[in-house]
Amino acid sequence: MSEAAPSPGARRQAPPRFYFSLRSPYSWLAHQELLARHPDVVERLEWRPFWEPDEESARALEAAGGRFPYVAMSREKHLYILQDVRRLTRERGLEPTWPVDREPCWEVPHLAWLVAQDAGRGPEFVGRVYRARWQEGRDICDPSVIGELGAELGLPAERLAGAARDPELRARGVSALLDVWRDGVFGVPFLIDGHDKFWGTDRISDFARSVRGRATRDGNRKCAKAGSPNAPADTVARSADGGHAGGCG
Template identity: 50%
Template sequence: MSSTHRRKKHPRWYFSLRSPYSWFAYRDLSEKYPDVLDRIEWIPYWEPDEDLTRLLAEAGVTLPVMPMHRSKNFYILRDARRWAHARGWQVTWPVDRAPHWEVSHLAYLAADEQGMGRQFVDLAYRARWNQGLDLAERTTIAGIADQLGLDPAIADSVDDPGLRKKGVDCLIAAYHDDAFGVPFFMHGREAYWGAERVGAFVAAVRGEVWDGTSDAPFHAPPFTAAPEDRHTA
């Protein structure tokens, strides 16, 4: 991880290997705006296990993470399918039998140390959203490592104290950037949340004027307040 000063200065995005919306943002960035993806800092974000939660608490950090309600989970499933099908993408919805997100995200940090972080993310998203594989399974991570020519032992990164400390630093960075969900983008002091904000973030990084269009596959009609509506938000 970079210093606090560098995080404040450089554009960055917080992504999760769990989130379909992070996957959508990654695909839009890699397929439409690869120059921006090359210029930004990548910081993983996930729901920490008990040990990392304790370490975060010792640092005075409490992440805005809470168990997902069943109704919200089913909504996300349906909504993600709409997003994917609108783009012509096929999705195989994974089953997370025993979620432990340190397994994949700390393996990403290990791959990134060897200059293969971006490639790891690409294959991890393919494994999860195209093949329906469980990223908490070390055999899944070992298979990704093998495809990249990395030591399959990175599947055991979750047991590495140094990588766990590095993971804590990532989550602390998210806390100080006020990240509350993924994908979450920062450019200077400006924050952008959600896959539909990719275009706005890209314009900021490129120093362009955003034209107001969204990267979402659906375009809602513009909101116009009724003449008698004089309430302010």
């Protein structure tokens, strides 16, 4: 039986969420933009992993009452993404190295992220793994590579390398995939602020405005409750999401 979905009020009060995938070039570019242009927003983020489950995780997810809301891309879409990412990286002065994924197991890096997050190094781990995959051409589904990257950050190499074989981390991974399903995440980067959802690299600025606007409104409400006579009116508009090319399917 699946767990109950959060109430509308709980969603409204939840911190802004960034669904990232260590597989996706668009998620990598969104990460770069958030750090470079919106560091104040990054400080408020709740980081959430998104990955295609292997057979073991997919069975456990279904048994828990969830499913993975993702459809494999066509050859045409894949070719478009190659062209699009080249264009986007040139604009940003980046030189990507396209990795070759041979029978990837995405639990390897994403469950290792849980270990890094527990140690307070989750964001640093994401940045290091992105660099390894997209700028160094390394295989991030190789447990030994993940162990090495973790060790560079002072994390336990063996625990990170063995994360996909750890039953406790596997169970936590299923919980993370249930969050993906409940939030209706169908691709990355996917960002959520309250009830508003934003998909794709070209929605990052809209998301940042929404997060800042909500912080301003929350501050105004606190001032009003405290009886401040100078609380400013709420004039910040929120933005909504729409389908587009710029989210990685």
